[in-house]
Amino acid sequence: MIARLRLEDALRTTRVETTALRDTLKDHYLDLFRSESEALERARAIAGAPESHAQSHREALVELIHHYERLMRETRRLIGRSDRAEREMQALTQQLHYRATHDALTGVLNRSAVIERTVKALRANRAVMILLDIDDFKKVNDDFGHPAGDSVISGIVNCLRRILGETGIIGRVGGEEFTVVLPGFDIADALQLAERMRAAIASHAFPAPVCRPITASFGVSDNAAGTDFDTAYGLADSALYTAKRGGRNCVTFEGHIASAG
Numbered sequence: 681m682i683a684r685l686r687l688e689d690a691l692r693t694t695r696v697e698t699t700a701l702r703d704t705l706k707d708h709y710l711d712l713f714r715s716e717s718e719a720l721e722r723a724r725a726i727a728g729a730p731e732s733h734a735q736s737h738r739e740a741l742v743e744l745i746h747h748y749e750r751l752m753r754e755t756r757r758l759i760g761r762s763d764r765a766e767r768e769m770q771a772l773t774q775q776l777h778y779r780a781t782h783d784a785l786t787g788v789l790n791r792s793a794v795i796e797r798t799v800k801a802l803r804a805n806r807a808v809m810i811l812l813d814i815d816d817f818k819k820v821n822d823d824f825g826h827p828a829g830d831s832v833i834s835g836i837v838n839c840l841r842r843i844l845g846e847t848g849i850i851g852r853v854g855g856e857e858f859t860v861v862l863p864g865f866d867i868a869d870a871l872q873l874a875e876r877m878r879a880a881i882a883s884h885a886f887p888a889p890v891c892r893p894i895t896a897s898f899g900v901s902d903n904a905a906g907t908d909f910d911t912a913y914g915l916a917d918s919a920l921y922t923a924k925r926g927g928r929n930c931v932t933f934e935g936h937i938a939s940a941g
Contacts, residue, residue: 781793783851783852785830785833785834785852786833786834786837786852787837788837788850788851788852788858789849789850789851789852790851790852790853791851791852791853791854793851794849794851794853794859794861795909797849797851797861798849798859798861798909798912799908799909801849801861801863802863802903802905802906802907802908802909802912803905803906804863804905805863805864805905806863806864806865806902806903806904806905807861807862807863807864807865807903807905807907807912808861808862808865808867808870808900808901808902808903809859809860809861809862809900809901809903809912809913809915809916810859810860810861810862810870810873810874810877810898810899810900810916811853811857811858811859811898811899811900811901811913811916811917811919811920812857812858812859812860812874812877812878812896812897812898812899812920813854813856813857813858813896813897813920813924814832814833814836814856814857814894814895814896815894815895815896815897815924815928815929816928817829817832817855817856820832820890820894824889824890828889828890831886831887831890832886832890832894833852833856835884835886835887835894836858836881836884836894836896837850837852837858838884839877839880839881839884840858840860840877840880842880843873843876843877843880844860844873844877847862847873848860848861848862848863848873849861849862849863859913859916860873860874860877867900867902867933870900870902871900871931871933874898874900874931875931877896877898878895878896878898878929878930878931881894881895881896882894882895882896882929895928895929896929897920897923897924897928897929897930897932898919898920898923898930898931898932899916899917899918899919899920899921899922899923899932899933900916900919900931900932900933901913901914901915901916901919901933902933902934903915919932919933919934920932
Protein backbone atom coordinates (compact mmCIF):
# COMPACT_ATOMS: atom_id res chain seq x y z
CA MET A 681 0.00 0.00 0.00
CA ILE A 682 2.82 2.39 0.95
CA ALA A 683 4.70 1.54 -2.26
CA ARG A 684 1.57 2.24 -4.29
CA LEU A 685 1.07 5.62 -2.58
CA ARG A 686 4.68 6.50 -3.32
CA LEU A 687 4.17 5.58 -6.96
CA GLU A 688 1.04 7.70 -7.14
CA ASP A 689 2.94 10.65 -5.65
CA ALA A 690 5.79 10.13 -8.11
CA LEU A 691 3.33 9.97 -10.99
CA ARG A 692 1.61 13.17 -9.90
CA THR A 693 4.99 14.90 -9.51
CA THR A 694 6.10 13.73 -12.96
CA ARG A 695 2.86 14.98 -14.51
CA VAL A 696 3.32 18.39 -12.88
CA GLU A 697 6.95 18.51 -13.99
CA THR A 698 6.01 17.46 -17.53
CA THR A 699 3.35 20.18 -17.73
CA ALA A 700 5.83 22.75 -16.40
CA LEU A 701 8.43 21.53 -18.88
CA ARG A 702 5.99 21.92 -21.77
CA ASP A 703 5.23 25.48 -20.65
CA THR A 704 8.94 26.19 -20.37
CA LEU A 705 9.55 24.72 -23.81
CA LYS A 706 6.80 26.87 -25.25
CA ASP A 707 8.23 30.07 -23.75
CA HIS A 708 11.77 29.07 -24.67
CA TYR A 709 10.81 28.33 -28.25
CA LEU A 710 9.11 31.72 -28.54
CA ASP A 711 12.28 33.47 -27.35
CA LEU A 712 14.48 31.25 -29.46
CA PHE A 713 12.51 31.69 -32.66
CA ARG A 714 12.22 35.43 -32.05
CA SER A 715 16.01 35.70 -32.00
CA GLU A 716 16.39 33.52 -35.10
CA SER A 717 13.66 35.42 -36.94
CA GLU A 718 15.43 38.71 -36.26
CA ALA A 719 18.70 37.30 -37.63
CA LEU A 720 16.87 36.03 -40.70
CA GLU A 721 15.23 39.40 -41.30
CA ARG A 722 18.60 41.17 -41.07
CA ALA A 723 20.03 38.75 -43.61
CA ARG A 724 17.09 39.33 -45.94
CA ALA A 725 17.44 43.09 -45.61
CA ILE A 726 21.11 42.96 -46.51
CA ALA A 727 20.48 40.58 -49.39
CA GLY A 728 17.74 42.82 -50.75
CA ALA A 729 19.64 46.10 -50.47
CA PRO A 730 21.02 47.20 -53.88
CA GLU A 731 24.09 48.81 -52.29
CA SER A 732 25.01 45.72 -50.27
CA HIS A 733 28.62 44.53 -50.54
CA ALA A 734 29.96 40.99 -50.59
CA GLN A 735 31.45 41.41 -47.11
CA SER A 736 28.05 42.40 -45.71
CA HIS A 737 26.50 39.35 -47.34
CA ARG A 738 29.16 37.09 -45.81
CA GLU A 739 28.71 38.58 -42.35
CA ALA A 740 24.94 38.22 -42.54
CA LEU A 741 25.29 34.63 -43.73
CA VAL A 742 27.75 33.76 -40.96
CA GLU A 743 25.39 35.25 -38.36
CA LEU A 744 22.46 33.35 -39.83
CA ILE A 745 24.42 30.07 -39.79
CA HIS A 746 25.41 30.69 -36.17
CA HIS A 747 21.81 31.28 -35.13
CA TYR A 748 20.59 28.27 -37.10
CA GLU A 749 23.16 25.98 -35.45
CA ARG A 750 22.16 27.29 -32.03
CA LEU A 751 18.52 26.70 -32.90
CA MET A 752 19.25 23.09 -33.86
CA ARG A 753 21.24 22.44 -30.67
CA GLU A 754 18.54 23.90 -28.46
CA THR A 755 15.82 22.03 -30.33
CA ARG A 756 17.59 18.69 -29.86
CA ARG A 757 18.22 19.41 -26.17
CA LEU A 758 14.65 20.42 -25.47
CA ILE A 759 13.19 17.50 -27.39
CA GLY A 760 15.45 15.19 -25.38
CA ARG A 761 14.17 16.64 -22.09
CA SER A 762 10.58 16.32 -23.22
CA ASP A 763 11.08 12.71 -24.36
CA ARG A 764 12.72 11.74 -21.05
CA ALA A 765 9.86 13.25 -19.06
CA GLU A 766 7.33 11.41 -21.23
CA ARG A 767 9.15 8.08 -20.80
CA GLU A 768 9.33 8.55 -17.03
CA MET A 769 5.60 9.25 -16.87
CA GLN A 770 4.79 6.20 -19.00
CA ALA A 771 7.01 3.98 -16.82
CA LEU A 772 5.38 5.24 -13.63
CA THR A 773 1.91 4.74 -15.11
CA GLN A 774 2.78 1.15 -16.04
CA GLN A 775 4.18 0.46 -12.55
CA LEU A 776 1.11 1.94 -10.91
CA HIS A 777 -1.21 -0.15 -13.09
CA TYR A 778 0.79 -3.31 -12.33
CA ARG A 779 0.67 -2.69 -8.58
CA ALA A 780 -3.05 -1.94 -8.77
CA THR A 781 -3.80 -5.26 -10.47
CA HIS A 782 -1.24 -7.70 -9.01
CA ASP A 783 -0.61 -9.26 -5.62
CA ALA A 784 2.49 -7.72 -4.05
CA LEU A 785 3.82 -10.99 -2.60
CA THR A 786 3.35 -13.40 -5.50
CA GLY A 787 2.96 -11.25 -8.61
CA VAL A 788 -0.26 -13.01 -9.66
CA LEU A 789 -3.47 -11.07 -10.24
CA ASN A 790 -5.24 -9.64 -7.20
CA ARG A 791 -8.94 -10.11 -6.46
CA SER A 792 -10.25 -7.11 -8.39
CA ALA A 793 -8.17 -8.02 -11.45
CA VAL A 794 -9.32 -11.66 -11.23
CA ILE A 795 -12.95 -10.52 -11.25
CA GLU A 796 -12.34 -8.23 -14.23
CA ARG A 797 -10.50 -10.87 -16.26
CA THR A 798 -13.02 -13.60 -15.41
CA VAL A 799 -16.00 -11.45 -16.35
CA LYS A 800 -14.30 -10.64 -19.66
CA ALA A 801 -13.51 -14.31 -20.32
CA LEU A 802 -17.06 -15.46 -19.54
CA ARG A 803 -18.54 -12.87 -21.87
CA ALA A 804 -16.69 -14.47 -24.78
CA ASN A 805 -16.58 -18.17 -23.93
CA ARG A 806 -17.24 -20.92 -21.44
CA ALA A 807 -14.69 -21.14 -18.63
CA VAL A 808 -13.75 -23.46 -15.80
CA MET A 809 -12.96 -21.86 -12.45
CA ILE A 810 -10.68 -23.66 -10.01
CA LEU A 811 -10.68 -22.37 -6.45
CA LEU A 812 -7.97 -23.66 -4.13
CA ASP A 813 -7.24 -23.08 -0.49
CA ILE A 814 -4.12 -24.09 1.45
CA ASP A 815 -4.98 -26.69 4.09
CA ASP A 816 -4.35 -25.76 7.74
CA PHE A 817 -2.53 -22.59 6.72
CA LYS A 818 -3.23 -20.90 10.04
CA LYS A 819 -1.18 -23.61 11.74
CA VAL A 820 1.77 -22.78 9.47
CA ASN A 821 1.63 -19.14 10.55
CA ASP A 822 1.14 -20.08 14.20
CA ASP A 823 3.98 -22.62 14.26
CA PHE A 824 6.56 -20.89 12.09
CA GLY A 825 5.55 -17.22 11.79
CA HIS A 826 4.20 -15.09 8.98
CA PRO A 827 7.47 -14.92 6.96
CA ALA A 828 7.33 -18.72 6.70
CA GLY A 829 3.67 -18.43 5.71
CA ASP A 830 4.62 -16.00 2.96
CA SER A 831 7.25 -18.46 1.76
CA VAL A 832 4.61 -21.20 1.57
CA ILE A 833 2.27 -18.94 -0.41
CA SER A 834 5.06 -18.12 -2.86
CA GLY A 835 5.89 -21.82 -3.16
CA ILE A 836 2.26 -22.65 -3.93
CA VAL A 837 2.19 -20.07 -6.72
CA ASN A 838 5.43 -21.47 -8.14
CA CYS A 839 3.80 -24.92 -8.25
CA LEU A 840 0.79 -23.51 -10.09
CA ARG A 841 2.97 -21.69 -12.59
CA ARG A 842 5.08 -24.77 -13.21
CA ILE A 843 1.99 -26.84 -14.08
CA LEU A 844 0.04 -24.15 -15.95
CA GLY A 845 2.80 -22.41 -17.89
CA GLU A 846 1.03 -19.82 -20.03
CA THR A 847 -2.33 -21.56 -19.59
CA GLY A 848 -5.08 -19.97 -17.54
CA ILE A 849 -5.45 -16.93 -15.31
CA ILE A 850 -3.91 -17.26 -11.84
CA GLY A 851 -5.08 -14.98 -9.05
CA ARG A 852 -4.83 -14.59 -5.30
CA VAL A 853 -8.28 -13.76 -3.97
CA GLY A 854 -7.65 -14.15 -0.24
CA GLY A 855 -4.88 -14.77 2.25
CA GLU A 856 -4.40 -18.45 1.35
CA GLU A 857 -7.02 -18.72 -1.40
CA PHE A 858 -6.29 -18.72 -5.12
CA THR A 859 -8.21 -19.00 -8.37
CA VAL A 860 -7.25 -20.47 -11.71
CA VAL A 861 -9.60 -19.55 -14.55
CA LEU A 862 -9.40 -21.66 -17.72
CA PRO A 863 -11.28 -20.02 -20.62
CA GLY A 864 -12.61 -22.44 -23.23
CA PHE A 865 -11.53 -25.56 -21.30
CA ASP A 866 -13.38 -28.86 -21.29
CA ILE A 867 -14.22 -29.87 -17.72
CA ALA A 868 -12.42 -33.23 -18.01
CA ASP A 869 -9.19 -31.53 -19.07
CA ALA A 870 -9.60 -28.93 -16.33
CA LEU A 871 -10.04 -31.62 -13.66
CA GLN A 872 -6.89 -33.36 -14.85
CA LEU A 873 -5.03 -30.07 -14.63
CA ALA A 874 -6.40 -29.44 -11.13
CA GLU A 875 -5.20 -32.88 -10.04
CA ARG A 876 -1.72 -32.16 -11.39
CA MET A 877 -1.65 -28.90 -9.42
CA ARG A 878 -2.81 -30.69 -6.27
CA ALA A 879 -0.14 -33.37 -6.64
CA ALA A 880 2.58 -30.79 -7.37
CA ILE A 881 1.77 -28.90 -4.16
CA ALA A 882 1.58 -32.07 -2.06
CA SER A 883 4.99 -33.25 -3.26
CA HIS A 884 6.70 -29.85 -3.14
CA ALA A 885 9.63 -29.56 -0.71
CA PHE A 886 9.00 -26.36 1.22
CA PRO A 887 12.15 -24.81 2.72
CA ALA A 888 13.02 -24.41 6.41
CA PRO A 889 11.58 -23.78 8.85
CA VAL A 890 8.48 -25.48 7.41
CA CYS A 891 10.12 -28.63 6.03
CA ARG A 892 6.89 -30.61 5.99
CA PRO A 893 4.26 -31.47 3.38
CA ILE A 894 1.75 -28.75 2.57
CA THR A 895 -1.49 -29.59 0.81
CA ALA A 896 -4.35 -27.67 -0.77
CA SER A 897 -8.02 -28.40 -1.43
CA PHE A 898 -9.60 -27.66 -4.81
CA GLY A 899 -13.16 -26.78 -5.82
CA VAL A 900 -14.08 -26.63 -9.51
CA SER A 901 -17.00 -25.06 -11.38
CA ASP A 902 -17.85 -25.47 -15.07
CA ASN A 903 -19.43 -22.29 -16.42
CA ALA A 904 -21.24 -21.56 -19.67
CA ALA A 905 -20.57 -18.35 -21.57
CA GLY A 906 -22.50 -15.50 -20.00
CA THR A 907 -22.25 -16.82 -16.44
CA ASP A 908 -21.64 -14.00 -13.97
CA PHE A 909 -18.61 -14.01 -11.68
CA ASP A 910 -20.53 -14.49 -8.44
CA THR A 911 -22.22 -17.61 -9.78
CA ALA A 912 -18.98 -19.13 -11.08
CA TYR A 913 -17.18 -18.32 -7.85
CA GLY A 914 -20.06 -19.52 -5.68
CA LEU A 915 -20.15 -22.92 -7.38
CA ALA A 916 -16.39 -23.33 -7.04
CA ASP A 917 -16.54 -22.22 -3.40
CA SER A 918 -19.28 -24.74 -2.67
CA ALA A 919 -17.15 -27.48 -4.25
CA LEU A 920 -14.17 -26.30 -2.19
CA TYR A 921 -16.25 -26.58 0.98
CA THR A 922 -17.05 -30.18 0.06
CA ALA A 923 -13.33 -30.85 -0.45
CA LYS A 924 -12.53 -29.47 3.00
CA ARG A 925 -15.24 -31.58 4.63
CA GLY A 926 -14.12 -34.62 2.65
CA GLY A 927 -10.69 -34.69 4.23
CA ARG A 928 -8.79 -31.96 2.35
CA ASN A 929 -6.01 -32.46 -0.24
CA CYS A 930 -8.52 -33.36 -2.95
CA VAL A 931 -10.25 -31.98 -6.06
CA THR A 932 -14.05 -31.66 -5.92
CA PHE A 933 -16.56 -30.93 -8.68
CA GLU A 934 -20.35 -30.70 -8.29
CA GLY A 935 -20.31 -32.26 -4.83
CA HIS A 936 -18.14 -35.23 -5.81
CA ILE A 937 -14.47 -35.81 -5.09
CA ALA A 938 -12.85 -36.10 -8.51
CA SER A 939 -9.38 -36.97 -7.21
CA ALA A 940 -7.54 -37.10 -3.91
CA GLY A 941 -4.09 -37.60 -2.48
